[in-house]
Amino acid sequence: MANTIKTEFHIHTKYSSDSLLSESVLLLMCRLKKLRCIAITDHNELKGALKIRDDFQKRGITVIPGEEVFSADGEIIGLFLKNRIAPGMSAEETVQEIKKQGGLVYIPHPYDEKRYKTVIKADALSRIADEVDFIECHNGRNISAEFSRRQNDIAEKYGKIKAVGSDAHTFFEIGRNTVYLSSVKKEELRDALKNADFTKKKCLWLSHKATILAKIIKRLRRK
Numbered sequence: 001m002a003n004t005i006k007t008e009f010h011i012h013t014k015y016s017s018d019s020l021l022s023e024s025v026l027l028l029m030c031r032l033k034k035l036r037c038i039a040i041t042d043h044n045e046l047k048g049a050l051k052i053r054d055d056f057q058k059r060g061i062t063v064i065p066g067e068e069v070f071s072a073d074g075e076i077i078g079l080f081l082k083n084r085i086a087p088g089m090s091a092e093e094t095v096q097e098i099k100k101q102g103g104l105v106y107i108p109h110p111y112d113e114k115r116y117k118t119v120i121k122a123d124a125l126s127r128i129a130d131e132v133d134f135i136e137c138h139n140g141r142n143i144s145a146e147f148s149r150r151q152n153d154i155a156e157k158y159g160k161i162k163a164v165g166s167d168a169h170t171f172f173e174i175g176r177n178t179v180y181l182s183s184v185k186k187e188e189l190r191d192a193l194k195n196a197d198f199t200k201k202k203c204l205w206l207s208h209k210a211t212i213l214a215k216i217i218k219r220l221r222r223k
Helices: 023-032 047-058 091-100 122-131 145-157 186-194 206-222
Strands: 005-011 037-043 062-071 074-079 104-107 134-139 161-168 178-181 197-199
Touching (some): 037 047, 037 074, 047 062, 161 178, 161 186, 178 186
Parallel strands (some): 005 161, 134 161
Antiparallel strands (some): 062 074, 074 104
16 A cells, blocks of 8 residues: 555644644645644643544544653653543653553654753653654754754664654644655554655744744733
8 A cells, every 4th residue: 555644743733832723724734735644742631632633534634632741751642542641650650541542652852952851761761662652763843953863763772663753833834744654543553654754854943933932922821
């Protein structure tokens, strides 16, 4: 089967604390960029992905419900989740919760000097490595090509299936870092990713600044 399903992993929406991306704008961008599957992985939140899943499906776009969980040891993504996973648990406990739901464990940006406070700790990754399904070999918000090289090295070190994650928080990042798959079914995703085709793009300089602005706007709204 040809790799014809244009997919984007690791997308954040307005349900993340640092994004203003709405469902309607996301849908528009998916159509413009011809995306057929997206994995929504908001920070410590699942309800946005669950909310739009059926609506997007009617429009021919598969939504993989996910969550980027801020564990005590750094960020871990769970894919194909049914229930929100609480932040603050150890890496082992977080992975256990993902597996309880029949989900897949996805490690985002395993190396990033800019985001060292949130990246999963090296020793924690080594402890949970046997339970990890995918590791990002490139993240769309890497500010240096060296980060991508190091991420790829980590994936190879553990012999894990590689994925490309966009880490999009804004509309202009959608459709730049994508994966072409033969299937997006949970039981077939591992094999599909092993043989996937990737599109990798450099980080847009405005991306991280937009995240800062989104945080400020949300704080002002709360006040």
